[in-house]
Amino acid sequence: MFARLALIGIGLIGSSIVHAARRAGIVDHFAISTRRAETLAEAEALGLGDSYHLDAAAAVENADLVIICAPVLAYQAIIERIAPALMPGAILSDAGSVKAHVVEVIRPHLPEGVHFVPGHPIAGTEHSGPSAGFATLFDRRWCILTPEPNADPAAVKKLSAFWRALGSHVEIMEPDHHDLVLAITSHVPHLIAYNIVGTVADLEHDTKSEVIKFSASGFRDFTRIAASDPVMWRDVFLTNRDAVLEMLGRFTEDLSVLQRAVRSGDGKKLEEMFTRTRTIRRSIIDAGQETAAADFGRPHGKPDGAG
Amino acid sequence: MFARLALIGIGLIGSSIVHAARRAGIVDHFAISTRRAETLAEAEALGLGDSYHLDAAAAVENADLVIICAPVLAYQAIIERIAPALMPGAILSDAGSVKAHVVEVIRPHLPEGVHFVPGHPIAGTEHSGPSAGFATLFDRRWCILTPEPNADPAAVKKLSAFWRALGSHVEIMEPDHHDLVLAITSHVPHLIAYNIVGTVADLEHDTKSEVIKFSASGFRDFTRIAASDPVMWRDVFLTNRDAVLEMLGRFTEDLSVLQRAVRSGDGKKLEEMFTRTRTIRRSIIDAGQETAAADFGRPHGKPDGAG
Numbered sequence: 001m002f003a004r005l006a007l008i009g010i011g012l013i014g015s016s017i018v019h020a021a022r023r024a025g026i027v028d029h030f031a032i033s034t035r036r037a038e039t040l041a042e043a044e045a046l047g048l049g050d051s052y053h054l055d056a057a058a059a060v061e062n063a064d065l066v067i068i069c070a071p072v073l074a075y076q077a078i079i080e081r082i083a084p085a086l087m088p089g090a091i092l093s094d095a096g097s098v099k100a101h102v103v104e105v106i107r108p109h110l111p112e113g114v115h116f117v118p119g120h121p122i123a124g125t126e127h128s129g130p131s132a133g134f135a136t137l138f139d140r141r142w143c144i145l146t147p148e149p150n151a152d153p154a155a156v157k158k159l160s161a162f163w164r165a166l167g168s169h170v171e172i173m174e175p176d177h178h179d180l181v182l183a184i185t186s187h188v189p190h191l192i193a194y195n196i197v198g199t200v201a202d203l204e205h206d207t208k209s210e211v212i213k214f215s216a217s218g219f220r221d222f223t224r225i226a227a228s229d230p231v232m233w234r235d236v237f238l239t240n241r242d243a244v245l246e247m248l249g250r251f252t253e254d255l256s257v258l259q260r261a262v263r264s265g266d267g268k269k270l271e272e273m274f275t276r277t278r279t280i281r282r283s284i285i286d287a288g289q290e291t292a293a294a295d296f297g298r299p300h301g302k303p304d305g306a307g
Numbered sequence: 308m309f310a311r312l313a314l315i316g317i318g319l320i321g322s323s324i325v326h327a328a329r330r331a332g333i334v335d336h337f338a339i340s341t342r343r344a345e346t347l348a349e350a351e352a353l354g355l356g357d358s359y360h361l362d363a364a365a366a367v368e369n370a371d372l373v374i375i376c377a378p379v380l381a382y383q384a385i386i387e388r389i390a391p392a393l394m395p396g397a398i399l400s401d402a403g404s405v406k407a408h409v410v411e412v413i414r415p416h417l418p419e420g421v422h423f424v425p426g427h428p429i430a431g432t433e434h435s436g437p438s439a440g441f442a443t444l445f446d447r448r449w450c451i452l453t454p455e456p457n458a459d460p461a462a463v464k465k466l467s468a469f470w471r472a473l474g475s476h477v478e479i480m481e482p483d484h485h486d487l488v489l490a491i492t493s494h495v496p497h498l499i500a501y502n503i504v505g506t507v508a509d510l511e512h513d514t515k516s517e518v519i520k521f522s523a524s525g526f527r528d529f530t531r532i533a534a535s536d537p538v539m540w541r542d543v544f545l546t547n548r549d550a551v552l553e554m555l556g557r558f559t560e561d562l563s564v565l566q567r568a569v570r571s572g573d574g575k576k577l578e579e580m581f582t583r584t585r586t587i588r589r590s591i592i593d594a595g596q597e598t599a600a601a602d603f604g605r606p607h608g609k610p611d612g613a614g
Contacts, residue, residue, distance in 0.1 A: 073574075097524075122524045125601035126588075132601070139608030141523055167608060171520075181517045184507060186524035191565060192499060193525075197584040199554075199561045200491060210488045212590045213478075216448055217404075217429045217493035218500075218532050220597045223588035225525050230581035237569045237577055244569055247506075252562065254506045258498060259559075262544045262551055267380075270544055274537035277504040281433070281530035283519045290527045294432035294439070296603040301446025301474060 001026035001162060006063035008056050008078055009070035010034045010043045011229070012124060013095045015133025017067065018048045020166040023135045033059035035074075043130040057085040065162070067119075068094035072235040075102060079109040088113035091155050095121055097182060097232070099146045099175035101239035107148075115155035120144045120178065121168060122186075128229040139167035140288055146175040183243035187236055188251055190225050191244065194233075197226040308333035308469060313370035315363050315385055316377035317341045317350045318536070319431060320402045322440025324374065325355045327473040330442045340366035342381070350437040364392040372469070374426075375401035379542040382409060386416040395420035398462050402428055404489060404539070406453045406482035408546035414455075422462035427451045427485065428475060429493075433534040446474035447595055453482040490550035494543055495558055497532050498551065501540075504533040 005027045007014045014032070021027045032049035033056045034040050044052050053059040060066045060082045068078055075096070086092065092114055096102050102118050110116050123141035125132065143163040147156045160170045173181075200211050200219070211219060237244060261269040284290045291297050312334045314321045321339075328334045339356035340363045341347050351359050360366040367373045367389045375385055382403070393399060399421055403409050409425050417423050430448040432439065450470040454463045467477045480488075507518050507526065518526060544551060568576040591597045598604050 122521050127601050136608030185518050185521045185526040189525040195562045195565050197587050199558050211492050214429050214492045215591045216596050218496040219492040220591050226584040227588040230578050233581050234574050234578040251506050255502045258502050267541050267545050271537050271541040274540050277533040280504050281534040284522045284527050289523050294434050296605045298603045301443030
């Protein structure tokens, strides 16, 4: 499908693309580039690529597909560096969690004849780095593409086929709409998880030890997404501010209502609220986006990290 | 260890106690009682007990251990009914998520010679009902006992041994302290999870479908604990109000700070915040309270609910 895929950034997403594309047998040559020499050496030690480049421009030379898999605020420097080296007819895409900002940054630098099709695979784990990737990460998950109205249909079609070959379902969306939907499905949940874990981190030492000890009562679920890559998430909140603040506003309004129900002892309201939320989880399981197994299928009674 | 264990309530916790105690071979006779005839019939169809009683008083007759496994606001009616039937020398315990309120309700009704040792196993899943239980639920999880200062040490020791035989670690704590620690590890996380799932439930229909579709980006983690038993959780918030409001206050203060950092584009503060929360998760994994496997060990790429 592609003769040379250049990956700019080789963390969880970049390395998972390698594994999934190798499984599918749709790329001849993987050119891997990342800014830090240690990360590049780690990728090489793992045997992820066919060539390794500290210079992103060298990686994209002759590449018919380039995917930026780096934190969003790194895009400016990346596009300035690679734009002159991009091959006419190449497809340029990315895996960033925000899309309107990405379009704004990339568009002014885009060379004639290069097809820009931004993308966002809705998949991940709390682990990061070149060793975190695995071939099944994108299976049955969505990948959203946000091409501009004048994008080349053949390029969009080819990139869609690429993500389908990686195991994903593909959805086409406008960048602004993507950012609003992701604000509530992803960005605000991460902010809230980071926040409550932060509240615990600020507790006095003794109470904090107890929270860790008794975390199985609910808290530990929040710590998973609060363990995600900090730089990636910093960039999400810096570049999708308006949508995040809009959805966060709705969340805090609703929380005030719930807080008042607790304060006034309004059992009827609490029970009603706690009942209707069950159907949302059922819908997510029915949509194939979650396991029905109790506790996410977490191991019970096994020793530490037995997974 | 016990000749007759009476379980008042046979949901997730009650049925898991049966499975775990059978595995350990420490109870001769399981007497099961619950208010609703359908639930009792379900427990009987599952073969959970040795005798079944719609009348809780009949279940506790000659029982040397009685554990109330019902929503906390049902305790008043239960203790009024069973108090006259409790055997002198019996241990009366429970599995409720709040403890100070439980002590207040039970103490005035406690017959002479009955040993009251409140308990709270820190274990659970989002599933409820007699069929939700399993033998390994308590393995390597904590069970907190909150005996009063004048409690019989032999009774506390015997109940501790019981929970250890079920696979748990046992901790002794004061009721008020238990309620404060659980407010932040369990009650506030549940309230927040219910709240964000409620925010999504209020979105217009089209956006809601998209949230379900793209829930794998973070939101779906919250839906698990927001699928827990509504009546049990209603009772938690009605009976642990002060501690919940105190911890919720800290959470919302912290959220205002984080919201301001997003609004003002303070990347340094965001990154710092997102970095320190990682160590909390590491501590929880090191404490054996969580798996180190990516995504809780959730299955990737498997069909719906393959678990």
